[in-house]
Amino acid sequence: ATLMRSLVKKRVPLQMGRMCYSSVSTTKLFIDGKFVESKSPEWLDIHNPATNEVIGRVPKATHEEMLAAVDSCSRVYHTWSETSILARQQIFLRYQQLIKDNIKELAKLITLEQGKTLADAEGDVFRGLQVVEHTCSITSLMLGETLPSITKDMDTYTYRMPIGVCAGITPFNFPAMIPLWMFPMGMVCGNTYLLKPSERVPGCALMLAKLLQDAGAPDGTLNIIHGQHNAVNFICDHPAIKAISFVGSNQAGEYIYERGSKNGKRVQSNMGAKNHGVVMPDANKENTLNQLVGAAFGAAGQRCMALSTAILVGEARNWLPELVERANGLRVNAGDQPGADVGPLISPQAKERVNSLIQSGVDEGAKVLLDGRNVKVKGYENGNFVGPTIVSNVTPDMKCYKEEIFGPVLVVLEADSLDDAIKIVNKNPYGNGTAIFTTNGAAARKYTHEVDVGQIGVNVPIPVPLPMFSFTGSRASFRGDTNFYGKQGIQFYTQIKTVTSQWKAEDATLKSPAVTMPT
Numbered sequence: 001a002t003l004m005r006s007l008v009k010k011r012v013p014l015q016m017g018r019m020c021y022s023s024v025s026t027t028k029l030f031i032d033g034k035f036v037e038s039k040s041p042e043w044l045d046i047h048n049p050a051t052n053e054v055i056g057r058v059p060k061a062t063h064e065e066m067l068a069a070v071d072s073c074s075r076v077y078h079t080w081s082e083t084s085i086l087a088r089q090q091i092f093l094r095y096q097q098l099i100k101d102n103i104k105e106l107a108k109l110i111t112l113e114q115g116k117t118l119a120d121a122e123g124d125v126f127r128g129l130q131v132v133e134h135t136c137s138i139t140s141l142m143l144g145e146t147l148p149s150i151t152k153d154m155d156t157y158t159y160r161m162p163i164g165v166c167a168g169i170t171p172f173n174f175p176a177m178i179p180l181w182m183f184p185m186g187m188v189c190g191n192t193y194l195l196k197p198s199e200r201v202p203g204c205a206l207m208l209a210k211l212l213q214d215a216g217a218p219d220g221t222l223n224i225i226h227g228q229h230n231a232v233n234f235i236c237d238h239p240a241i242k243a244i245s246f247v248g249s250n251q252a253g254e255y256i257y258e259r260g261s262k263n264g265k266r267v268q269s270n271m272g273a274k275n276h277g278v279v280m281p282d283a284n285k286e287n288t289l290n291q292l293v294g295a296a297f298g299a300a301g302q303r304c305m306a307l308s309t310a311i312l313v314g315e316a317r318n319w320l321p322e323l324v325e326r327a328n329g330l331r332v333n334a335g336d337q338p339g340a341d342v343g344p345l346i347s348p349q350a351k352e353r354v355n356s357l358i359q360s361g362v363d364e365g366a367k368v369l370l371d372g373r374n375v376k377v378k379g380y381e382n383g384n385f386v387g388p389t390i391v392s393n394v395t396p397d398m399k400c401y402k403e404e405i406f407g408p409v410l411v412v413l414e415a416d417s418l419d420d421a422i423k424i425v426n427k428n429p430y431g432n433g434t435a436i437f438t439t440n441g442a443a444a445r446k447y448t449h450e451v452d453v454g455q456i457g458v459n460v461p462i463p464v465p466l467p468m469f470s471f472t473g474s475r476a477s478f479r480g481d482t483n484f485y486g487k488q489g490i491q492f493y494t495q496i497k498t499v500t501s502q503w504k505a506e507d508a509t510l511k512s513p514a515v516t517m518p519t
C-alpha cells in the first residue's frame with residue numbers, strides 16, 4: 001500500500017490531460033504483517049486500461065512465499081480465533097472509518113488499474129464498505145441457539161465457531177468490493193485469511209490490507225499472495241486452508257469449486273452472468289430507458305450484474321429508437337476525466353473479444369443499431385475503448401446472446417407476452433440477476449415467482465442485495481451451498497458446535513447403566 005501511495009504521488013500530468021508514471025513499481029506481497037518484495041523470477045505487467053501504459057509489475061509468488069503466507073495464517077489462527085469477539089468488532093469498527101477516510105484515494109487507484117470512472121470506483125469501495133459496516137454487528141450475527149429443558153435437567157445450545165484458515169480469489173472488475181465481501185466476513189468470525197487478488201488490479205487489495213493493519217488487525221491475520229494458476233492450485237490443494245471464496249468467470253470458478261471440494265474444502269463460487277431486463281409496455285418509459293442504459297453501459301458493462309440483455313415485450317419494442325438515442329448520449333472517456341460515463345475495457349484482448357462478439361451478431365443476422373466499435377477518444381488513442389453498442393433482432397440461438405459479453409453491449413430480444421419473456425430467461429443457463437420494468441403489480445409478482453434467477457429487481461435494474469441479505473445468484477452463476485455475505489456469509493465462515501448438557505440434582509443421580517438409546 002505504501003508502494004501504491006508513492007505510485008499515486010509520482011503521477012505527472014501530460015498534455016491533453018493524460019497521466020503517466022515516471023517509473024514502474026513492483027507490487028509487494030503482504031506476509032506476516034510486512035509488505036515484502038517477491039523473489040520470483042516471473043512477473044506480469046499491470047496496464048492503465050485508458051492508455052495501455054505499463055504502470056507496475058506484479059509477481060507470481062514463489063512456492064516458498066505462498067507457504068510462508070499460509071503458515072503465517074495457520075500460526076496466528078490459534079490466537080486470533082481466541083481473541084474476544086468484542087476486540088475483533090472494535091478492529092472492524094475502526095476499519096470501516098479508515099475506509100471512509102480513504103475512499104477517494106482507493107477510488108483513484110481503482111480507476112488507474114481497472115479503468116472505471118472515478119464516481120463508479122467510489123461506488124465500488126462504498127458497496128464493499130457496507131459489508132465491513134455489517135461485520136461490526138458480529139456480536140449479534142454470531143449468536144448461537146439454545147433450547148432449555150429438552151428433557152429433565154437437560155439443555156441444548158449451539159456455538160458458532162470459526163473454521164480455520166480461509167482463502168479468497170477475486171476478479172478484476174471490483175478491486176475493492178469483492179475482496180471486502182471476503183476477508184472482513186471471514187476474519188471477524190475468528191478465521192485468518194489468505195487473499196489472492198486479480199493479477200490485473202492488485203493495488204487496491206494492498207491498500208485495503210494497510211488500512212486493516214492500521215485499524216489494529218494483528219500481523220498474520222490477513223496475508224496476500226499474487227499470481228495466476230499456480231497460486232490458485234496452491235490454494236485449492238493446501239491442507240491448512242479450510243474454505244475458499246471465489247468470484248470470477250465460469251472457467252475458473254467451476255475448476256476451483258471441483259478441485260477445492262475434492263480436497264475437502266468448503267467452496268463458494270460466484271461466476272458469470274447474462275442478466276435480462278424485461279420491459280413491459282406499461283412501464284414508466286422515462287425511468288425504464290434511463291435505468292436500462294445506466295445498467296447496460298455503466299462500468300463499460302464489466303459488472304456481473306450488468307443488465308446486458310433487454311427483452312422488449314409487445315409495444316415496448318417501439319422504444320428502441322429512444323433507447324439508442326440515450327445510449328448515444330453517454331460520454332466515452334478515460335475514467336479520471338470529468339464527465340466520463342463509460343471508461344475503457346480491462347485489456348486489448350477484452351476489447352477484441354467484445355468486438356468479435358458484436359460482429360458474430362451481425363454475421364448471424366442481428367442488427368447493430370448503435371456501433372461503438374470504432375470509437376475514438378481524443379488523447380487516449382491507445383486505450384481499450386468500446387462505445388455503447390446496441391444489437392437488436394437478437395435470438396436465443398445467437399452467439400452474442402449465449403455468451404457473457406462483459407462489455408458495453410446491450411443485446412435486444414423481443415417477446416409477445418410476459419410468459420414468452422419468462423421462458424427465454426429461464427432457458428438461459430445463467431441465474432445471477434434480472435429485472436422487470438412495469439407498473440402492473442400482478443405482472444411483477446408473476447415474474448418474481450416464476451423466473452428462476454437469484455436476484456430480481458422490480459423497477460430496480462441492478463438488484464445487488466445489501467449486506468444484511470446475501471448475494472444470491474443461482475444456476476450456472478453459482479456453485480456452493482451458502483452465498484456471500486449476510487447470514488449465509490456467517491454460515492460459510494463458521495461451523496456449529498452443539499452442546500447437550502445435563503445437571504442433575506444429587507438425589508436424581510442414575511443408579512444403574514442405561515443401555516437403550518436415549519429418547
Ligand code: NAD
Nearest residue numbers: 170171172197198228232247248249252270271272273304
Ligand atoms: P477470471 O475468472 O479470469 O479471474 C478471476 C480469478 O481467477 C483471478 O484471480 C485469476 O487469477 C483466477 N483465474 C483466472 N483464470 C483461471 C483459471 N483458468 N484457473 C484458475 N484460476 C484462474 O475472471 P475476471 O475476468 O477477473 O472477472 C470477470 C468474470 O467474473 C465475469 O465472468 C463476471 O461475470 C464474473 N463476476 C462474477 C461476480 C458474481 O458475483 N457472480 C462478480 C464479479 C465478477
